[in-house]
Amino acid sequence: MEEGTVKRIGIIGVGEIGRAIVMSLRHGGDESSEVFLSPRGARTAAELSERYEGVRVCADNQEVVDRSELLIIAVRRQDHHEALAGVRVDDDKVVVNVMAGVGNDGLRRSLATGAPLVRAIPLPAIRERRSVTVVYPSHPEVDSFFERLGGVLPVVDEAAFDVFSALTGTLTTHYTYLATLTSWAADQGIASEDADRYIRSLFQGVGRSLSDETRSLHQLAADHETPNGNNERIRTTWFDQANSQALTSALDALLTHLSHRT
Ligand SMILES: NC(=O)C1=CN([C@@H]2O[C@H](COP(=O)(O)OP(=O)(O)OC[C@H]3O[C@@H](n4cnc5c(N)ncnc54)[C@H](OP(=O)(O)O)[C@@H]3O)[C@@H](O)[C@H]2O)C=CC1
Structure with missing residues (x-):
């Protein structure tokens, strides 16, 4: 995957933040990426796929992974084991983990993949491309993805990432x-x-x-x-x-x- 060329985005967990990311991707009529949504969060997923061209609901979470280059995991922390059980993520994907409280080591154990894993804190205002997203670690595709959606702030380690998570909690x-x-x-x-x-x-x-x-x-x-x-x-x-x-x-x-x- 070349830097800045992510065209196929998958989202597992289409709730509040999943919806905000889809709206951000389509902000201003931008249709430069295809978006693949998990079937859970059915009402929101259906609404988004009806509203926007190129946003599709997949049959299951594995199909979301298979169709995407960049995979965003946006389920609640307590649901992530169930959501990812049996899901195979090839090493050439890039995974963005937005779940509060789930570290990259824990997620790598659940997914058993060699794919790069990046934590991110997208805020609801991402829907208008108006918020800066903190990421760890810095990764060229993920950095340019969030840069396009309002700005990116890569941090040096997971301890720094936790400090920004705490700030977000206010x-x-x-x-x-x-x-x-x-x-x-x-x-x-x-x-x-x-x-x-x-x-x-x-x-x-x-x-x-x-x-x-x-x-x-x-x-x-x-x-x-x-x-x-x-x-x-x-x-x-x-x-x-x-x-x-x-x-x-x-x-x-x-x-x-x-x-x-x-
Ligand atoms: N809301 C926010 O501002 C932010 C949230 N986050 C993080 O994002 C994650 C999601 O938060 P939020 O969007 O608020 O939560 P929501 O409860 O709004 O959305 C979670 C979604 O995950 C879906 N889901 C549950 N189980 C599965 C599964 N097995 N497979 C696929 N999808 C599933 C739910 O579907 P169903 O409705 O069918 O149960 C629901 O649509 C959390 O981990 C949170 O920490 C991070 C930054 C900001």
Whole structure:
């Protein structure tokens, strides 16, 4: 397989992230690759194959492997033994493992293949080619695959990969934080829809300012803060040392958990 020429993509496990990858591959009307989907996740697989040209549902997981050059495994961790039981992966394939908590050594034992195995953390925003995908190890075909889908960040070892996995684990807390702010406003008698609208607007602004990479995150915070003002007050009274330490401890514990890979 030549670098950057992957044309046949197989996906075993067509749930949320499998769907996001298919949408990313077809983003902007791109039809440069053929996509082969596993039959499980039947409703999503059928919907994708109806919506997009060149996306087909296979009879079983072995057919997905046989038809693809690059195989993405996107089932839940607890389902991967069943999904891969008896599946033969020839050494000339490239396998991308997006399952959280399943290391490359464990996957190689399950698959008994000499094919290159690459771990990746695709994010839901990959569907619009708007997120950077962390990969380990760097591999030319996989790097150029994710580069095309929004950007790639290869890391040097699996320990570094686990650090990025832990960071990824903070994502839904962020939404819950915003929901908590909205609930607090509603408790003060503000209409929920007004609070919701305002919070979305406030934090969409944060999202936009993050794309300004000329300013560090500390600089962005400083630039949005009036000395002795309201933002400084909340930052120093709520996100104090104890709160910051609690977050650090939660991340440390998650990292320890992630380092005990299957
Ligand atoms: N969601 C996310 O943002 C991210 C998820 N991941 C990882 O991706 C993996 C999938 O997550 P997610 O998409 O959220 O999970 P989902 O539950 O949405 O999707 C998992 C899919 O796997 C299918 N499946 C189960 N068993 C088999 C099998 N034997 N053969 C083929 N397919 C099977 C399920 O089918 P059925 O519906 O029929 O049970 C389901 O469609 C996880 O390991 C997760 O850690 C990684 C990065 C981000």
